[in-house]
Amino acid sequence: xxxxxxxxxxxxxxxxxxxxxxxxxxxxxxxxxxxxxxxxxxxxxxxxxxxxxxxxxxxxxxxxxxxxxxxxxxxxxxxxxxxxxxxxxxxxxxxxxxxxxxxxxxxxxxxxxxxxxxxxxxxxxxxxxxxxxxxxxxxxxxxxxxxxx
Amino acid sequence: xxxxxxxxxxxxxxxxxxxxxxxxxxxxxxxxxxxxxxxxxxxxxxxxxxxxxxxxxxxxxxxxxxxxxxxxxxxxxxxxxxxxxxxxxxxxxxxxxxxxxxxxxxxxxxxxxxxxxxxxxxxxxxxxxxxxxxxxxxxxxxxxxxxxxxxxxxxxxxxxxxxxxxxxxxxxxxxxxxxxxxxxxxxxxxxxxxxxxxxxxxxxxxxxxxxxxxxxxxxxxxxxxxxxxxxxxxxxxxxxxxxxxxxxxxxxxxxxxxxxxxxxxxxxxxxxxxxxxxxxxxxxxxxxxxxxxxxxxxxxxxxxxxxxxxxxxxxxxxxxxxxxxxxxxxxxxxxxxxxxxxxxxxxxxxxxxxxxxxxxxxxxxxxxxxxxxxxxxxxxxxxxxxxxxxxxxxxxxxxxxxxxxxxxxxxxxxxxxxxxxxxxxxxxxxxxxxxxxxxxxxxxxxxxxxxxxxxxxxxxxxxxxxxxxxxxxxxxxxxxxxxxxxxxxxxxxxxxxxxxxxxxxxxxxxxxxxxxxxxxxxxxxxxxxxxxxxxxxxxxxxxxxxxxxxxxxxxxxxxxxxxxxxxxxxxxxx
Ligand code: HEM
Ligand SMILES: [Cu+2]
Ligand SMILES: [Cu+2]
Numbered sequence: 001x002x003x004x005x006x007x008x009x010x011x012x013x014x015x016x017x018x019x020x021x022x023x024x025x026x027x028x029x030x031x032x033x034x035x036x037x038x039x040x041x042x043x044x045x046x047x048x049x050x051x052x053x054x055x056x057x058x059x060x061x062x063x064x065x066x067x068x069x070x071x072x073x074x075x076x077x078x079x080x081x082x083x084x085x086x087x088x089x090x091x092x093x094x095x096x097x098x099x100x101x102x103x104x105x106x107x108x109x110x111x112x113x114x115x116x117x118x119x120x121x122x123x124x125x126x127x128x129x130x131x132x133x134x135x136x137x138x139x140x141x142x143x144x145x146x147x148x149x
Numbered sequence: 150x151x152x153x154x155x156x157x158x159x160x161x162x163x164x165x166x167x168x169x170x171x172x173x174x175x176x177x178x179x180x181x182x183x184x185x186x187x188x189x190x191x192x193x194x195x196x197x198x199x200x201x202x203x204x205x206x207x208x209x210x211x212x213x214x215x216x217x218x219x220x221x222x223x224x225x226x227x228x229x230x231x232x233x234x235x236x237x238x239x240x241x242x243x244x245x246x247x248x249x250x251x252x253x254x255x256x257x258x259x260x261x262x263x264x265x266x267x268x269x270x271x272x273x274x275x276x277x278x279x280x281x282x283x284x285x286x287x288x289x290x291x292x293x294x295x296x297x298x299x300x301x302x303x304x305x306x307x308x309x310x311x312x313x314x315x316x317x318x319x320x321x322x323x324x325x326x327x328x329x330x331x332x333x334x335x336x337x338x339x340x341x342x343x344x345x346x347x348x349x350x351x352x353x354x355x356x357x358x359x360x361x362x363x364x365x366x367x368x369x370x371x372x373x374x375x376x377x378x379x380x381x382x383x384x385x386x387x388x389x390x391x392x393x394x395x396x397x398x399x400x401x402x403x404x405x406x407x408x409x410x411x412x413x414x415x416x417x418x419x420x421x422x423x424x425x426x427x428x429x430x431x432x433x434x435x436x437x438x439x440x441x442x443x444x445x446x447x448x449x450x451x452x453x454x455x456x457x458x459x460x461x462x463x464x465x466x467x468x469x470x471x472x473x474x475x476x477x478x479x480x481x482x483x484x485x486x487x488x489x490x491x492x493x494x495x496x497x498x499x500x501x502x503x504x505x506x507x508x509x510x511x512x513x514x515x516x517x518x519x520x521x522x523x524x525x526x527x528x529x530x531x532x533x534x535x536x537x538x539x540x541x542x543x544x545x546x547x548x549x550x551x552x553x554x555x556x557x558x559x560x561x562x563x564x565x566x567x568x569x570x571x572x573x574x575x576x577x578x579x580x581x582x583x584x585x586x587x588x589x590x591x592x593x594x595x596x597x598x599x600x601x602x603x604x605x606x607x608x609x610x611x612x613x614x615x616x617x618x619x620x621x622x623x624x625x626x627x628x629x630x631x632x633x634x635x636x637x638x639x640x641x642x643x644x645x646x647x648x649x650x651x652x653x654x655x656x657x658x659x660x661x662x663x664x665x666x667x668x669x670x671x672x673x674x675x676x677x678x679x680x681x682x683x684x685x686x687x688x689x690x691x692x693x694x695x696x697x698x699x700x701x702x703x704x705x706x707x708x709x710x711x712x713x714x715x716x717x718x719x720x721x722x723x
Contacts, residue, residue: 002396002656004449004453005395005396005399005449005450005453008445008446008449009442009445009446009449012441012442012445012446012449013442016438016439016441016442016445019438019504019508020434020435020438023434023508023509023510023511024431026510027427027431027509027510032510032513033427033510034420034421034427034430034509034510034512034513035420035421035422035423035427036425036426036427036428037423037424037425037426037427037687038423038424043695064705065700065704065705066705089423093270093697093700093705093707094268094269094270094271094697094700095268095270095271095354095358097517097587099516099517099518099585099587101584101585102585104510104513104514105513106421106512106513106514106516106517107421107423108419108421108422108423110354110355110358110422110423110424111270111354111697112353112354112355112695112696112697113355113423113424114423115421115422115423115424116423128585128605130585130587130590130596131587132516132517132518132587132588132589132590133268133517133589134198134201134264134271134589134590135271136271136700136701136702136703136704136705137190137196137198137702137703139198139589139590139591140590140591140592140594140595140596141594141595141603143595143596143603
């Protein structure tokens with residue numbers, strides 16, 4: 001291998017290592033991490049918003065063909081600004097997606113499994129949620145909302 | 150070449166292109182539906198999601214696989230100079246075409262609206278899955294019964310020669326294919342087909358997804374490596390008759406790195422899935438970064454080969470040699486350069502945007518948004534498809550014994566395609582990453598319908614730009630088709646000789662370690678298995694509470710109520 005080629009490979013390795021280092025720092029240092037395996041939550045069949053403290057909530061979401069049960073059949077919930085929400089998500093039938101716009105909450109809802117993310121709503125407004133995994137003929141209508149006041 | 154083999158090769162090129170006509174037609178419909186210009190759930194009896202299933206399956210499973218077999222057959226035939234066996238080729242042909250027809254029947258009759266990833270518990274008619282299995286089996290037959298025996302015979306006659314580089318790339322690609330189809334075959338044979346036939350009543354959907362992506366990432370390299378073979382071995386020769394590949398060793402190193410690191414990466418498609426520990430996801434993200442390395446090595450080697458070859462044509466200096474590349478040239482086979490070059494330009498974007506998807510937590514901002522199709526239309530819809538279209542036309546002209554017809558249109562097509570893809574992918578990627586524009590959705594019915602309560606005006610501009618891109622893509626494809634069918638229906642002008650413009654290397658070394666394919670294959674399997682044991686364990690043990698029955702896309706009620714896991718469900722207190 002000649003010199004130019006060796007330099008190119010070193011440069012490529014260096015660049016990739018730098019990027020990967022930043023990712024690990026963001027994940028483990030800044031705690032911007034991916035969903036992991038949850039074993040301590042029993043599967044649930046109805047959506048529920050539970051308040052634990054003035055700004056602490058637990059949101060159980062059931063995705064089903066073709067709506068999100070966010071709270072006892074409702075497809076939207078209201079939260080005060082600044083709330084920290086633990087979101088638990090499952091599916092009652094097929095695979096669905098769950099993406100809250102303007103946040104890092106992007107989860108797959110898979111039947112038989114509970115997914116989890118924590119999010120803090122600092123800014124007031126309407127947060128749109130769409131199902132972004134094909135789940136049958138009603139998929140394009142499967143949306144929900146979080147109103148932060 | 151016997152008439153039978155010639156018929157097989159020509160039909161393995163023509164049939165995928167015929168199917169691709171439907172694939173591209175529905176691609177154009179998709180951008181129209183998504184922008185709300187078509188405000189309906191179906192057109193001409195084909196539902197949006199049914200058409201999207203066809204678009205995905207035809208474009209990236211059927212078209213690619215059959216073409217790759219035809220290309221491999223051609224390369225092995227030309228470089229090893231040994232005849233292909235009629236019985237093996239016919240077996241492969243019948244399995245691939247029969248399997249395709251079976252799956253196509255299920256999709257066209259609406260019995261398989263499950264998209265090309267076929268995630269259960271949505272379930273298709275069993276013929277859909279069975280057809281795919283036949284297609285895959287058929288694609289492996291020539292590897293075992295023609296390519297390997299022919300290589301062994303060639304090696305006996307040429308004991309001190311290395312395996313020719315193009316054959317090396319083709320072999321690495323099919324070894325990779327052989328390994329990656331095992332997990333998806335397990336999913337199809339032990340989970341989906343039994344569930345579809347009603348032999349079992351429920352399955353574990355997360356396990357199915359994990360098995361699918363064990364196959365689903367490496368398959369993108371299966372589409373890419375044949376294009377790399379063309380870039381390494383043919384691109385220099387198209388630039389100049391004295392053109393050379395910069396380094397044979399670097400090319401082989403890149404292929405071996407792909408063989409090693411394409412497999413332990415599939416969890417990067419499941420970053421947002423539950424039930425799998427995120428430490429395993431991080432390890433797969435690490436290997437994903439490693440597998441970016443051979444593409445970077447390729448970028449260097451291909452650029453260096455282009456520079457060397459352009460300088461043989463009188464190109465000078467640091468930049469001026471760029472003007473000596475045959476961008477739009479009609480003499481001989483030089484038109485093929487435009488396909489590979491345009492593909493390279495798109496792949497440059499595809500590579501960079503792929504690093505974004507692969508970046509673990511950054512994936513949260515793009516997962517399942519339109520960003521993802523925006524990205525992969527510049528990879529598989531860019532370099533792979535352009536290289537395959539160009540090579541299809543090239544091989545067709547050689548097999549017909551004629552010059553390419555309407556060469557001008559054929560030469561312009563890849564540039565128009567690239568321009569269309571720039572606009573399409575820009576719209577999809579930016580709309581997806583910044584505004585959350587979703588993929589896999591007939592948005593025209595809801596989010597892009599001003600009369601709907603779900604209307605999202607911020608997505609309109611992106612959807613409309615993707616329509617403009619889609620039309621340019623269609624125009625490029627029509628140019629290509631005119632040339633392709635013009636060539637197909639023209640009469641013979643010269644001897645039928647299937648030959649390829651293969652360049653010699655500038656730098657070369659024996660590199661016996663790199664050439665030991667058997668050892669690398671074993672190492673690759675071991676690494677893949679090790680990297681998947683923890684994730685597969687997670688999907689079957691932790692975080693999973695019960696299995697799922699099958700559903701079809703039309704009803705929220707399971708096709709058949711569950712028996713076996715009904716018990717388990719009762720146990721769970723609600
Ligand atoms: C005229 C050219 C094309 C256009 C306008 C087009 C358009 C589209 C659009 C809009 C989508 C997203 C649909 C959605 O997510 O709702 C899509 C998906 C897709 N396209 Fe294309 N496409 C074209 C050509 C191709 C080619 C040449 C390939 C591959 C060789 C390809 C492979 C795919 C795949 C694999 C998907 C994903 C399907 C899925 O999510 O299930 N497309 N295409
Ligand atoms: Cu959905
Ligand atoms: Cu991947």
